[in-house]
Amino acid sequence: MSKWLIIWCILFGYTSTYSQSQKTGQIGLFYDHMDQYCKEKVVTTDFCKAVDFHRSRKRDSCYIYAGRALEIVKNQEQQDILHYIQGVSAIKKKLYTKALQNMNSISEDFKFSGLKNHKLGEIHLVLENYDQSIQYYKKWLDQHIGTKDEVFLKTAYHNLGVSYLHKKEFDTTEKYFSKELALIKEKDTFFVIVTKMELANAYYSQYRDEEAIALFKESYRLATLFHDIELKQNTAKNMAVVEKNRKRYQESVAYYIEYGKWKDSIWNRDKIWELTEKDKQLAIAQKEQEIQLQDEKIKRQKTQRNGLIIGSSLLLLFIGILGYFYKLLIGKKKLITEQKEQLDIANTTKDYLFSVVSHDLRSPVNALKRQHEKLLDHIAEKDLLGIKKTTDTAITLTESTSHLLNNVLHWSLEQSEQLFFEPETYPLKPILEHVISDYEYLATTKDIILNTTLDASILATVDKESLKIVLRNILDNAIKYTKNKGKITITSGNHATDKCYIEIKDTGAGIPPEILAKINSLHDITTDKIDRSKGVGLGLLLCHTLIKKNNGQILFDSEPGKGTTIKIVLPKGID
Amino acid sequence: MKTLRLLVLEDEDEEAKEISEFLSDHNFEVTRASTIQDAERKIQDHFFDMIILDIMIDGKPDGIVLAQQINEQQLNIPFLFLTSTQSKHFFDLAKLTQPATYLLKPYNTLELIFSIELAIEKHYKQSNTLSFNSENAVLSPTYIFVKKNKSVMKLAIESIHYIEVKEKYCNLISKEGNFLIKLSLIKVKELLSNPDFTQVHRNFLVNIKKIKEIYFEDNLIILENDAKIPFSERYKALFIKDNDILN
Incomplete structure (x- = not known):
């Protein structure tokens, strides 16, 4: 049975502590040397990069850049440096065979052969070539007698001790460990514990159990006060093994339990770290998921927004179309209403015309018939005077009927917009003269004097035929209502700068005020409002309508018993 | 002075007779056509100053058809419608032929002559002249239409002595009298486009056939009627250039 189970073998990488000796020690010199190369820019960028990575302990990058630089660089010393830093990186990456190659490639003239030897010692120790390891370390020790570089010295002593331990040359082991222990300052608990443990191992291997147990215990006691869990674990394990060998199983079990506890806690630490990593990953995954969710949400919102926009525009379009159709409908409705109104007017006109025909036309035609019967009687009696009188009456009747018929015709044409x-x-x-000339005969038969004072310089913008209809109606009425030996005066002249007037004044019976008011309000009256029994005839209505159509005005003024004055105002024409 | 020659298209004998008699009484020379074919033949064979059309001939709107033919053949004869038709349909059709005027039956004689005056005015685009004042006349490239004893007659433009600017318009001096033409002198010159009428002053257009004497030194022209017309330097040069005999 193997008495010892643990070899506490720590490879003190100076890199963990080089910062302390950087400025003063060999390594510091080495760095300065390398910096010099980079500063002088006599080397490739890869060289400098490799150096930088080496210094910042980025091993992978350092290894790669050193490899690249090695292919370019021809200078022996530079090659040596690169081999060295690549070798160091290889050690850290646990590529010991490669590291060994690198170190062996370094030439004998290498300025920092000490560093090289140190490293070679380390490599050989790991590769369990203890004799070579011891050889290199001793070489280093020979090169650096009286060195102040404690870290290197400590490492060297320690690793020598370990090597001898493995070679079971315990005396030498003890010697080196003691040397190391002497170098370690009290404060450096870690090294104290480790070294004491190694020493204990050495004693234990020599079956100097008492000394060994004392040291184990001390290291265990120190470890319990120290923070390093691995140390606690290892010391506990050592104690467990030792107690077991002493057959103090109870204690051994207790130490084992403790060992297990520390192992757990290491495992826990690792686990915690792992868990934290996992947590981190989980958190990241969660975050990513959240981001995805957020993206989804945004996407959804976008779709929603788009949908909303499309929806609202569709709605607007729909409303627009609806509005359009509504407008169309309104238009149609309006048209229908207008048409209805027109139809109503046409209907009233028709009714009105029927009533005119039935009232005003029937009686004169009947009278005419009677005159003709009378005429037959007169012919039978050969009463020539009677014949003349009856014929005169018949002519008058025919004329007034013809006049009425003309009015009916014009009115219906005007109403149906056919005029x-x-x-x-x-x-x-001239227009006035032409109309007046038609009434000259009629006037003379009634002994009525027709006086005309007409301005020859006036031009009027009118529809000639409609103006004639109006003038005929007015003259007809004037002659009808003026007694024998009366007087009718017709005047025309300027009314305003852009208006002219025609005035027809008679000395007739005049119009009663209430009827006059009605006549004057005719310009805004329609057929359905005319009360035919009140004596307002078609003629005057026609006058109003046609003068209005000519953009003119017609005004009636009358004094019962003295006569009537009718004034027509018309737009003047421009020459 | 010459009388106007009128063609009357009227299917009703009674009315045709009435119109003819009345117009003849007022110094018009009237030819009557009772059908559209008759009217077409007469237009081809004779010269007319104006055509009076009834719209409905034997129940068809042949008056309008004839009016369309007159327009298509560019006969350049003024025509007017004399009708008892009051249908808007036919009026609209008639309006498309751009008649000088319409006269609705029943009409009186004064209205008929007035309508003839309106027709001449409108045809030669000199509105409100003849009908407005008896001193006015209407100028055509060959005749001057003037009012004479409640009638319209025409004067050959050769009888004009000279034309003088009067305000905006022109005064026309002839053996038969002076007439006002409602056209500017430039328009008159354009309308006549007759080499016999030469401008001698910015205000005077002279019928060179009527010149009796010319005094170049005194810038004076004396016409047959002894009228003294100033001769401006500007127009004198042109005048000499145009009349080789003087060189």
């Missing part, structure tokens, strides 16, 4: 209407500029005087 030809084309205003043009005409001299006013």
Whole structure:
């Protein structure tokens, strides 16, 4: 049975402590040397990069850049440096065979052969070539007698001790460990514990159990006060083994339990770290998921927004179409209403015309018939005077009937918008003269004097035929209602700068005020409102309508018993 | 002075007779056509100053058809519608032929002559002249239409002595009298486009056939009627250039 189970073998990498000796020690010199190369820029960038990575302990990058630089660099010393730093990186990456190659490739003239030897010792120790390891370390020790570089010295002593331990040359082991222990300052608990443990191992291997147990215990006691869990674990394990060998199983078990506890806690630490990593990963995954969710949400919102926009625009379009159709409908409705109104007017006109025909036309035609019967009687009696009188009456009746018929015709044409209407500029005087000339005979038969004072310089813009209809109606009425030996005066002249007037004044019976008011309000009256029994006839209505259509005005003024004055105002024409 | 020659298209004999008699009484020379074919033949064979059309001939709107033919053949004869038709349909059709005027039956004689005056005015685009004042006349490239004893007559433009600017318009001096033409002198010159009428002053257009004497030194022209017309330097040069005999 193997008495010892543990070899506490720590490879003190100076890299863990080089910062302390950087400025003063060999390694510091080495760095300065390398920096010099980079500063002088006599080397490739890869060289400097490898150096930088070496210094910042980025082993992978350092290893790769050193490899690259090695292919380029031809200078022996530079090659040596690169081999060295690549070798160091290889050690850290646990590529010991490669490291060994690198170190062996370094030439004998290498300025820092001490560093090289130190490293070679380390490599050989790991590769369990203890004799070579001891050889290199001793070589180093020979090179650096009286060195102040404690870290290197300590490492060297320690590793020598370990090597001898493995070679079971315990005396030498003890010697080196003691040397190391002497170098370690009290404060450096870690090294104290480790070294004491190694020493204990050495004693234990020599079956100097008492000394060994004392040291084991001390290291265990120190470890319990120290923070390093691995040390606690190892010391506990050592104690467990030792107690077991002493057959103090109870204690051994207790130490084992403790060992297990520390192992657990290491495992826990690792686990915690792992868990934290996992947590981190989980958190990241969660975050990513959240981001994805957020993205999804945003996407959804976008879709929603798009949908909303499309929806609202569709709605607007729909409303627009609806509005359009509504407008169309309203338009149609309006049209229908307008048409209805027009139809109503046409209907009233028709009714009105029927009533005119039935009232105003029947009686004169009947009278005419009677006159003709009378005429037959007169012929039978050969009463020539009677014949003349009856014929005169018949002619008068025919004329007034014809006049009425013309009015009916014009009125119906006007109402159905069939009346030809084309205003043009005409001299006013000739038109008036032409109409008046038709009434000259009628006036003389009634001994009525027709006086005319007409301005020859006036041009009027009118529809000639409609103006004639109006003038005929007015003159007809004037002659009808003026007694024998009366007087009718017709005047025309300027009314304003852009207006002219025609005035027809008679000395007739005049119009009662209430009827006059009605006549004057005719310009805004329609057929359905005319009370035919009140004596307002078609003629005057026609006058109003046609003058209005000619953009003119017609005004009636009358004094019962003295006569009536009718004034027509029309737009003047421009020459 | 010459009388106007009128063609009347009227299917009703009674009315045709009435119109003819009345127009003849007022110094018009009237030819009557009772059908559209008759009217077409007469237009081809004779010269007319104006055509009076009834719209409905034997129940068809032949008056309008004839009016369309007159327009298509560019006969350049003024025509007017004399009708008892009051249907808007026919009026609209008639309006498309751009008649000088319309006269609705029943009409009186004064209205008929007035309508003839309106027709001449409108045809030669000199509105409100003849019908407005008896001193006015209407100028055509060959005749001057003037009012004479409640009638319209025409004067050959050769009888014009000279034309003088009067305000915006022109005064026309002839053996038969002076007439006002409602056109500017430039328009008159354009309308006549007759080499016999030469401008001698910015205000005067002279019928060179009527010149009796010319005094170049005194810048004076004396016409047959002894009228003294100033001769401006500017127009004198042109005048000499145009009349080789003087060189």
